[in-house]
Amino acid sequence: MLSQPICQQARLSRDRRYDGLFFIAVTSTGIYCRPVCPVQPPKEQNVRYYATAHEAALAGYRPCLRCHPDSAPGSSLWIGADVTLKRAIRLIDEGALHDSNVAALASRLGISERYLRKLFQEKLGIAAKQYALYRQVLFAKQLLHQxxxxxxxxxxxxxxxxxxxxxxxxxxxxxxxxxxxxxxRTRHMSTILQLELPYRPPLNWPLMLAFYQARTLEGMEWVEGETYGRTIYWPLHQPQYHGWFEITPDPTLPVMQLKLDWPDANSLQAVVHHIRQVLDLDADSQTIDQHLAAAGGFPVHVGLRLPGLWSPFEAAVRAVLGQQVSIAGARTQLNRLVQGIAATTLPDGRRRFVTPSELANSALDMIKVPQARRATLNALGAAVQQQPHDAPTAWLSIKGIGPWTVSYALMRGQGEPDVWLGGDLGIQKALKAVAIDPSAFAPWRSYATFQLWHLPKTDKEPA
DNA sequence: ACGACAGACTT
DNA sequence: AAGTACATGAAG
Known part of the structure; x- marks a missing residue:
C-alpha cells in the first residue's frame, strides 16, 4: 500500500499514473473514488485510503457513480499470489463457483477444500465465494451501464x-x-453486445496488431484498421458454442471497445473474461517495462502485452505446424488445415478453429507436412479430447512435442507471464546480441521473449 | 477431522 | 385490465 502523503498528492493532482493503484473512501459521504475522479476533492480528514476497490466496498463504502472505481482493471488482487491461487482466481473469474461449490473447485485444482479456503483468507483476506460474488456483481454492473x-x-x-x-x-x-x-440511460442493444474493457496504460496496440496480422487465418481472424477480430468457442477444449468478437482501442480513453456476438447467456461472463485474458489487458505494463528496462540490454517496447490465442490447444497446434518453417509457411498449412475440415464453416460464413476431436480423427492429408507431424497432431488432438483439463505440460509425452512447443502453448495459450523460449532460434540470436542472463527478466520472461522477437527484424519467428 | 450453527440460497 | 419489470419480505 502506498503511503498517505503520496496518495494525497496523487488524488489532489488527479495523477493518471496512480489510477487503480489505490482508492479514496470518503467518510462523510460513504462513497469511494478513483484518484482521477472529476469531483471536488474531499477534505483530507474525511478521506481513508484503500489498496483495492474491494477493500473499500467491504468497509461499507459504495462506488462513486462518476468515476466508477470498480471498473479499473482487477489485476491488483493478483500481485504476490502464488500459482495455485492464480489458477483458482482465473477459474472463479470464468464462473467456476456460479453453480458448483468451493469443494468442487478445490478438487479441480487438486488441493483440499481446507487449503483453498486458507489460501484465499491468507493471501487475499477474503473468502473464495466472496471473491466470486464480487466479480459477479461487478459484471452485472458493467452490463447495466453498457x-x-x-x-x-x-x-x-x-x-x-x-x-x-x-x-x-x-x-x-x-x-x-x-x-x-x-x-x-437506454443504450442500443442487439444480439451483438458492445462493451468497454478498461485497462491500465500503457498498451502498445500497434505492435500487438502487427503480430496478429502476420498470423491471421482466413475467415477465422481479421485485422482492419485498428481492429482485431476472430471467431471464438466455449468451453475451450470441448466447444459447444461459437461466436466472434472484434476489439478496437478507444481513441481517447484507456479502454478497448469490444463488439461481441455470443449465443449463450450463461457463459457470457466467462467469455468476456477470457477475452481480457487473451489480450492480456490485466497486465501491469508499467511495472513489467520498468523491470525489463532495469535488466537492460535492449530498448524496451513500451506497453507490449502478450498477444494470446484463444486456447492452449490452439496455440499448441500452431506451434507444431510452425516448427522449422517461416511464419508464412506455417500460416499456409494452418489455413489448409482449417479449410480442409468442412465443419469449421459457421452459419455466417466465418470459420472456426478445428476442435481436438476433429484433429484426432482427420487423416490430415490437406496439409503438406512430414508424416510424423500428422501423427503428432493426431496424438495431440486425442490427448486433449480425452483429458481436456490437463495442463500443456502433460503433452510433453507426445512424440513431436518438446519443451519449445509446450512453452509456446503456455505463453500464447494461457498467457503465462514467466516462460522463457530459450530454445527459439530468434531468441538465441537476439540474446547473443544483447548478452544478458535471461534469469534477470524473471518473473516476466514471456514479455522479454516478445520484446526480443520484436527487436531487430529476424526472419525466423515462430508462427 | 467433526459437528453446530449462521447465513447463503431458492421459492 | 392485463402484462411486464423491478424490489423486497417471509419462509424453508
Whole structure:
C-alpha cells in the first residue's frame, strides 16, 4: 500500500499514473473514488485510503457513480499470489463457483477444500465465494451501464441462480439497487453486445496488431484498421458454442471497445473474461517495462502485452505446424488445415478453429507436412479430447512435442507471464546480441521473449 | 477431522 | 385490465 502523503498528492493532482493503484473512501459521504475522479476533492480528514476497490466496498463504502472505481482493471488482487491461487482466481473469474461449490473447485485444482479456503483468507483476506460474488456483481454492473438488457436477464448472465439473491447481493455490495445504477440511460442493444474493457496504460496496440496480422487465418481472424477480430468457442477444449468478437482501442480513453456476438447467456461472463485474458489487458505494463528496462540490454517496447490465442490447444497446434518453417509457411498449412475440415464453416460464413476431436480423427492429408507431424497432431488432438483439463505440460509425452512447443502453448495459450523460449532460434540470436542472463527478466520472461522477437527484424519467428 | 450453527440460497 | 419489470419480505 502506498503511503498517505503520496496518495494525497496523487488524488489532489488527479495523477493518471496512480489510477487503480489505490482508492479514496470518503467518510462523510460513504462513497469511494478513483484518484482521477472529476469531483471536488474531499477534505483530507474525511478521506481513508484503500489498496483495492474491494477493500473499500467491504468497509461499507459504495462506488462513486462518476468515476466508477470498480471498473479499473482487477489485476491488483493478483500481485504476490502464488500459482495455485492464480489458477483458482482465473477459474472463479470464468464462473467456476456460479453453480458448483468451493469443494468442487478445490478438487479441480487438486488441493483440499481446507487449503483453498486458507489460501484465499491468507493471501487475499477474503473468502473464495466472496471473491466470486464480487466479480459477479461487478459484471452485472458493467452490463447495466453498457447494455440495455433487462435486469432480470443480467442477473442470470452474471451467474446468479435467482433474482432474489441477485438483488440482495447487489445491494449489499453497492448500496444501490440495479435500477438505480442503470438510471435513465437506454443504450442500443442487439444480439451483438458492445462493451468497454478498461485497462491500465500503457498498451502498445500497434505492435500487438502487427503480430496478429502476420498470423491471421482466413475467415477465422481479421485485422482492419485498428481492429482485431476472430471467431471464438466455449468451453475451450470441448466447444459447444461459437461466436466472434472484434476489439478496437478507444481513441481517447484507456479502454478497448469490444463488439461481441455470443449465443449463450450463461457463459457470457466467462467469455468476456477470457477475452481480457487473451489480450492480456490485466497486465501491469508499467511495472513489467520498468523491470525489463532495469535488466537492460535492449530498448524496451513500451506497453507490449502478450498477444494470446484463444486456447492452449490452439496455440499448441500452431506451434507444431510452425516448427522449422517461416511464419508464412506455417500460416499456409494452418489455413489448409482449417479449410480442409468442412465443419469449421459457421452459419455466417466465418470459420472456426478445428476442435481436438476433429484433429484426432482427420487423416490430415490437406496439409503438406512430414508424416510424423500428422501423427503428432493426431496424438495431440486425442490427448486433449480425452483429458481436456490437463495442463500443456502433460503433452510433453507426445512424440513431436518438446519443451519449445509446450512453452509456446503456455505463453500464447494461457498467457503465462514467466516462460522463457530459450530454445527459439530468434531468441538465441537476439540474446547473443544483447548478452544478458535471461534469469534477470524473471518473473516476466514471456514479455522479454516478445520484446526480443520484436527487436531487430529476424526472419525466423515462430508462427 | 467433526459437528453446530449462521447465513447463503431458492421459492 | 392485463402484462411486464423491478424490489423486497417471509419462509424453508
Amino acid at each position: 447494455t440495455a438488457l433487462p435486469i432480470t436477464d443480467i442477473a442470470f448472465m452474471a451467474g446468479f441462480g435467482s433474482l432474489r439473491r441477485f438483488h440482495d447481493e447487489f445491494k449489499q455490495q453497492l448500496r444501490l439497487t440495479p435500477s438505480q445504477v442503470r438510471g435513465n
